[in-house]
Amino acid sequence: MTVGLNHYLAVSGLLFCIGLAGVLFRRNLLVVYMCIEMMLAAASLALVAFSRFRGDLDGQVLALLVISVAAAEVAVGLALIVAVCRRGLKPTADELAGMKL
Amino acid sequence: MSGFSAIGLELAVVVGALAILMIGVCVSSERRSFLSYVAALFVGLVLLSSFLVSWPEKQAFFEGTYLVDGLALFFKRLFLVAAGFVLVMASGSSRETAIGVEFPVLVLIALAGMMFAASAGGFILLFVALELVTVTFYVLVAFARNTRRSLEAGVKFLIIGAVTSAFLVLGMAFVYGATGTMNFDELRVAPIDVGNKQLFDIGLVLVFVGVGFKLAAVPSQIWAPDVYEGAPAPVGAFLASGSKAVGLVLIVRVMNSTMLQGETLWAVLLAVSAVASILYGALCAIPQKDLKRLLGYSSIVTAGYLLIGLASGSEAGIGASLYYMTAYTFAALAVFTVVSIVFGASEPAEIVGLAGLYKRSPLLAVALTLSMISLAGIPPLAGFFGKFLLVKSAVGSAGLKTGLVVLIGVMVVGILISIYYYFGVIRAVYWVAPSKDGKSIIVTRSERVALIMLMVGLVWLGLFPGRLIRASSGAVGSIAPSRQAIAEVVKHDGERR
Numbered sequence: 031m032t033v034g035l036n037h038y039l040a041v042s043g044l045l046f047c048i049g050l051a052g053v054l055f056r057r058n059l060l061v062v063y064m065c066i067e068m069m070l071a072a073a074s075l076a077l078v079a080f081s082r083f084r085g086d087l088d089g090q091v092l093a094l095l096v097i098s099v100a101a102a103e104v105a106v107g108l109a110l111i112v113a114v115c116r117r118g119l120k121p122t123a124d125e126l127a128g129m130k131l
Numbered sequence: 132m133s134g135f136s137a138i139g140l141e142l143a144v145v146v147g148a149l150a151i152l153m154i155g156v157c158v159s160s161e162r163r164s165f166l167s168y169v170a171a172l173f174v175g176l177v178l179l180s181s182f183l184v185s186w187p188e189k190q191a192f193f194e195g196t197y198l199v200d201g202l203a204l205f206f207k208r209l210f211l212v213a214a215g216f217v218l219v220m221a222s223g224s225s226r227e228t229a230i231g232v233e234f235p236v237l238v239l240i241a242l243a244g245m246m247f248a249a250s251a252g253g254f255i256l257l258f259v260a261l262e263l264v265t266v267t268f269y270v271l272v273a274f275a276r277n278t279r280r281s282l283e284a285g286v287k288f289l290i291i292g293a294v295t296s297a298f299l300v301l302g303m304a305f306v307y308g309a310t311g312t313m314n315f316d317e318l319r320v321a322p323i324d325v326g327n328k329q330l331f332d333i334g335l336v337l338v339f340v341g342v343g344f345k346l347a348a349v350p351s352q353i354w355a356p357d358v359y360e361g362a363p364a365p366v367g368a369f370l371a372s373g374s375k376a377v378g379l380v381l382i383v384r385v386m387n388s389t390m391l392q393g394e395t396l397w398a399v400l401l402a403v404s405a406v407a408s409i410l411y412g413a414l415c416a417i418p419q420k421d422l423k424r425l426l427g428y429s430s431i432v433t434a435g436y437l438l439i440g441l442a443s444g445s446e447a448g449i450g451a452s453l454y455y456m457t458a459y460t461f462a463a464l465a466v467f468t469v470v471s472i473v474f475g476a477s478e479p480a481e482i483v484g485l486a487g488l489y490k491r492s493p494l495l496a497v498a499l500t501l502s503m504i505s506l507a508g509i510p511p512l513a514g515f516f517g518k519f520l521l522v523k524s525a526v527g528s529a530g531l532k533t534g535l536v537v538l539i540g541v542m543v544v545g546i547l548i549s550i551y552y553y554f555g556v557i558r559a560v561y562w563v564a565p566s567k568d569g570k571s572i573i574v575t576r577s578e579r580v581a582l583i584m585l586m587v588g589l590v591w592l593g594l595f596p597g598r599l600i601r602a603s604s605g606a607v608g609s610i611a612p613s614r615q616a617i618a619e620v621v622k623h624d625g626e627r628r
Contacts, residue, residue, distance in 0.1 A: 046297070046301060049297070050294070053290065053294055059286065059290075062290060063293075066290070066293040066294060066297065069294065069297035070293075070296070070297045070300060072297075072301070073300035073301040073304055074300065076301060076305070076308070077300065077303070077304040077307065080304055080307055080308035081307075084311050086311060086312075088255070088307070088312070088313045089304070089307055089313075092255050092258065092300075092303065092307075092313065095255065095258065095259055099258070099259065099262040099266070099296075102262070102266050103266055103269075103289070103293055103296075106269045106270055106289065107269075107289050109270075110269070110273055110282065110286055110289060113273065113282055114282055117276075117277070117282065119279070126282070126286050126287070127283075128279060128280065128283055129280065129283060129284075129356075129357045129360055129424075
């Protein structure tokens with residue numbers, strides 16, 4: 031069996047959905063960040079797959095940029111977690127639910 | 132004009148940000164507030180110089196990734212104006228709160244990102260510029276990190292922002308997969324095979340979700356109330372003005388480049404999102420007790436109004452959205468300036484606390500009243516004229532299509548509800564007796580000048596809208612696809628059938 035575009039897209043879609051489910055249902059902020067990274071990785075995989083099968087490099091360029099942007103996002107996110115812990119709060123979604131409708 | 136002079140405004144802003152960072156390191160912490168003034172003056176200079184340079188009518192740089200046209204310039208000037216007022220606001224609030232040296236620097240970097248985004252000629256620059264703005268805003272929203280609300284707002288903003296940016300990347304991947312290009316000009320004429328049409332449509336919806344995050348439009352509106360409430364007031368002001376405008380300009384760019392292949396999809400998408408945004412925002416705003424949170428919901432309603440202009444699809448409609456965005460920017464900046472003076476930058480802004488404001492500071496009371504009246508859309512202020520233009524463009528382009536009639540109906544309902552909650556604020560200012568400790572409020576000279584400028588802007592745009600209408604319709608006209616491009620797509624469609 032040769033691995034075609036659809037295989038890559040299926041993996042990417044699966045990863046994306048797992049990530050989204052994790053963001054929705056996990057309470058620990060660190061795990062939520064990991065799931066977000068997974069969603070971004072899934073999207074990058076789709077980009078690279080399209081790029082490979084179209085024989086065009088633009089998609090891979092964007093995938094590289096997505097990776098670097100994701101790193102910046104995590105840097106800020108971890109800094110936020112540190113700030114949360116410094117205030118003596120647990121970094122969980124339940125702890126940070128003071129503002130409601 | 133060479134590439135590097137084309138990005139001159141952005142370069143100037145980035146260099147200014149670095150210079151202010153360098154100066155800030157050398158200055159003692161008591162004298163930091165003057166840095167914000169310096170940054171504001173600098174932004175003013177850049178704005179002035181944008182009028183002195185003669186820009187090409189329409190030109191692409193850096194392999195077509197960076198565009199200089201009327202639309203880009205219109206929004207860049209809007210961003211510069213917004214950033215200037217935000218910096219003045221920050222200089223006032225740095226007196227009592229710990230708004231450090233990084234604040235003006237971060238505002239300038241976000242500003243540079245916004246200006247790049249306005250010129251995006253393809254998905255790559257769109258994504259990078261958008262993320263430059265968003266990541267900077269993660270820091271800005273959580274800037275008052277010694278208060279729990281600001282931290283909470285920051286975390287919520289980060290999670291929802293990151294998730295929607297993942298949607299954006301996936302959407303870009305799908306559109307790219309269906310068309311084979313990321314460049315807006317090529318996208319406009321790219322042939323799409325019948326088998327790929329679905330992929331393309333899903334991709335567009337995902338991109339809309341990702342960009343709609345900035346605009347605070349349904350379905351990515353959920354962060355707005357919490358973040359507006361928790362973020363420091365100057366940051367809230369920048370979110371309501373600059374960040375929202377980034378969403379608008381990017382949606383206009385993407386829509387403009389995919390209109391020919393996805394016309395029905397865009398019409399449905401924009402109309403549904405507009406109706407949902409207006410109803411959600413207006414209904415949730417009614418019981419609010421915190422002014423900043425109320426503005427969060429009102430910003431969702433505004434996103435709905437802006438989308439109505441786009442949904443009508445005509446040049447006049449998009450121009451009306453641009454006009455309304457400008458009017459909203461002035462009103463939101465004025466409200467947040469008043470909030471940051473009365474309550475302090477990162478304190479809760481309970482509407483009860485405005486009681487008797489007209490005795491404590493008549494200037495603040497007048498500014499708040501004028502901006503509320505403008506937001507509610509009562510003549511003769513800018514907000515009224517913006518809403519009038521939106522309805523007019525929708526009616527004009529509709530003929531009598533049922534969909535647009537529903538849109539206009541929802542918009543009228545939204546306006547009626549909003550009059551109720553905006554007047555709750557005005558009532559607190561004039562008809563509620565002040566509490567015992569209601570002392571008069573000190574307004575610094577720069578804040579007074581900023582407020583007066585904003586009020587003059589609101590009245591002037593309402594009474595003499597001609598100039599801005601010409602500017603916005605010129606901006607929209609500059610991105611209209613050439614006849615040749617339309618003919619090419621139509622020809623390709625014909626071959627396919």
